[in-house]
Amino acid sequence: MPPPATPEPIPSVASIVVILAVTDGHLQVLLVHRTDEPEQGKWALPGGRWDGSESLDAAATRKLVEETGITDLYLEQLFTISGLDPARPSVAVAYFALVEASKVRLREEEAWHPGWLPVDALPPLAFDNNTVIEQAAARVGAKLDYTNIAYGLLPEQFTLRELQAVYEAILRRPLDRRNFRKRMLSAGIIEATLEHRRAGAHRPAQLFRFVSREPVIL
Amino acid sequence: MPPPATPEPIPSVASIVVILAVTDGHLQVLLVHRTDEPEQGKWALPGGRWDGSESLDAAATRKLVEETGITDLYLEQLFTISGLDPARPSVAVAYFALVEASKVRLREEEAWHPGWLPVDALPPLAFDNNTVIEQAAARVGAKLDYTNIAYGLLPEQFTLRELQAVYEAILRRPLDRRNFRKRMLSAGIIEATLEHRRAGAHRPAQLFRFVSREPVIL
DNA sequence: CCAAAAGTGTTAAAGCTACACCCATGG
DNA sequence: CCATGGGTGTAGCTTTAACACTTTTGG
Numbered sequence: 001m002p003p004p005a006t007p008e009p010i011p012s013v014a015s016i017v018v019i020l021a022v023t024d025g026h027l028q029v030l031l032v033h034r035t036d037e038p039e040q041g042k043w044a045l046p047g048g049r050w051d052g053s054e055s056l057d058a059a060a061t062r063k064l065v066e067e068t069g070i071t072d073l074y075l076e077q078l079f080t081i082s083g084l085d086p087a088r089p090s091v092a093v094a095y096f097a098l099v100e101a102s103k104v105r106l107r108e109e110e111a112w113h114p115g116w117l118p119v120d121a122l123p124p125l126a127f128d129n130n131t132v133i134e135q136a137a138a139r140v141g142a143k144l145d146y147t148n149i150a151y152g153l154l155p156e157q158f159t160l161r162e163l164q165a166v167y168e169a170i171l172r173r174p175l176d177r178r179n180f181r182k183r184m185l186s187a188g189i190i191e192a193t194l195e196h197r198r199a200g201a202h203r204p205a206q207l208f209r210f211v212s213r214e215p216v217i218l
Numbered sequence: 219m220p221p222p223a224t225p226e227p228i229p230s231v232a233s234i235v236v237i238l239a240v241t242d243g244h245l246q247v248l249l250v251h252r253t254d255e256p257e258q259g260k261w262a263l264p265g266g267r268w269d270g271s272e273s274l275d276a277a278a279t280r281k282l283v284e285e286t287g288i289t290d291l292y293l294e295q296l297f298t299i300s301g302l303d304p305a306r307p308s309v310a311v312a313y314f315a316l317v318e319a320s321k322v323r324l325r326e327e328e329a330w331h332p333g334w335l336p337v338d339a340l341p342p343l344a345f346d347n348n349t350v351i352e353q354a355a356a357r358v359g360a361k362l363d364y365t366n367i368a369y370g371l372l373p374e375q376f377t378l379r380e381l382q383a384v385y386e387a388i389l390r391r392p393l394d395r396r397n398f399r400k401r402m403l404s405a406g407i408i409e410a411t412l413e414h415r416r417a418g419a420h421r422p423a424q425l426f427r428f429v430s431r432e433p434v435i436l
Numbered sequence: 437c438c439a440a441a442a443g444t445g446t447t448a449a450a451g452c453t454a455c456a457c458c459c460a461t462g463g
Numbered sequence: 464c465c466a467t468g469g470g471t472g473t474a475g476c477t478t479t480a481a482c483a484c485t486t487t488t489g490g
Contacts, residue, residue, distance in 0.1 A: 202469065204469080419438090441487095442485100443485080453474105
């Protein structure tokens with residue numbers, strides 16, 4: 001029996017990842033150039049077709065490792081949108097990830113030429129990727145308060161000043177050093193190490209670590 | 219040319235809806251009996267295959283109207299999961315909705331015999347629907363504090379006691395009447411009407427309404 | 437006049453915000 | 464000794480939690 005003349009449209013499922021990091025005081029997002037139509041050549045979020053051979057979460061994790069080489073990461077599902085591709089039924093499952101910028105090795109040799117762009121000064125992106133990124137940034141800001149997700153953005157050990165810089169980059173407002181220290185310590189998400197970092201003509205800064213580097217809600 | 223022997227697996231996209239209401243002091247969820255394999259005959263969340271002819275949000279809204287007859291509702295996307303159906307690649311986009319129990323007209327004549335079941339005493343459901351419902355209930359509880367989503371659960375006018383009963387059902391703990399009244403009024407999400415409701419041998423209760431019945435984050 | 441639910445105000449504790457001075461180091 | 468950033472405490476304010484008596488009505 002031949003297939004019907006107009007087969008039921010096959011929905012396409014894609015996963016896309018908003019990869020965020022903080023460098024030089026600004027929240028940055030990893031974007032790539034689209035190599036295919038539609039919107040060829042524009043900046044877009046990395047992602048790809050889902051083939052069902054792994055879970056959606058696994059697909060997003062794999063995408064992230066491919067783009068950045070990073071394995072110690074925070075990854076969370078954002079939402080799912082339909083209709084990105086006007087040509088056919090499609091859904092895209094969006095994730096966001098927080099990574100430590102210094103650990104990332106971008107794959108420059110690839111055709112899509114990845115790059116970091118500051119979240120608060122993005123050019124128009126392919127599809128509605130701008131709003132996806134905005135929502136990811138908003139979610140990160142909201143969770144910063146009552147979770148330890150910042151661990152994804154920082155190395156094993158860090159100074160309080162570095163931690164504060166990350167918070168300020170995401171929240172986009174300055175914080176009081178003394179109150180910040182008190183809140184972080186009393187919340188119990190970080191703890192002091194015995195080490196200090198000497199850096200310039202001033203008192204050395206104590207190094208801290210996250211009590212847990214697993215996702216935790218306080 | 220014949221189709222290839224093993225065609226690329228076609229992912230199936232479904233939307234499912236966690237429909238919540240409060241009756242007699244308990245949070246209840248609308249469930250239906252599955253009419254098909256797998257898991258035939260078990261209680262499950264209402265939902266269905268997405269054919270791409272409308273947006274995912276529209277599909278969820280339509281499902282909800284079909285099940286309950288309700289149009290004034292609060293609907294929000296929860297998350298997307300893959301692998302519910304072990305037989306083939308599948309994703310399910312889960313939504314949750316808050317409805318006013320008294321307005322719902324269940325479609326008893328349907329084969330799947332819908333019914334309300336209390337969220338805190340559910341039997342094992344098809345697939346992992348139990349955890350989906352738990353997450354929906356947790357999300358509602360978290361948003362209750364800083365949004366007006368409770369409007370979906372109550373009629374146009376209501377007494378403070380009725381509002382408090384809804385909060386207590388969702389939060390699963392008793393609240394202080396005086397503090398509750400103060401918080402609700404000072405948060406500005408409800409306002410007094412000029413009407414009162416006489417109900418029994420006691421002082422009549424003032425009726426209130428939500429300042430806005432659109433979803434609002436405070 | 438009695439029972440039943442509605443309405444109301446105060447006080448103590450905790451948490452948050454704002455703010456200024458001393459400390460350790462390198463040059 | 465000086466410039467630089469690191470480290471610390473307190474006072475006022477706001478927010479939250481606990482708590483008991485009076486009011487209005489129907490029977």
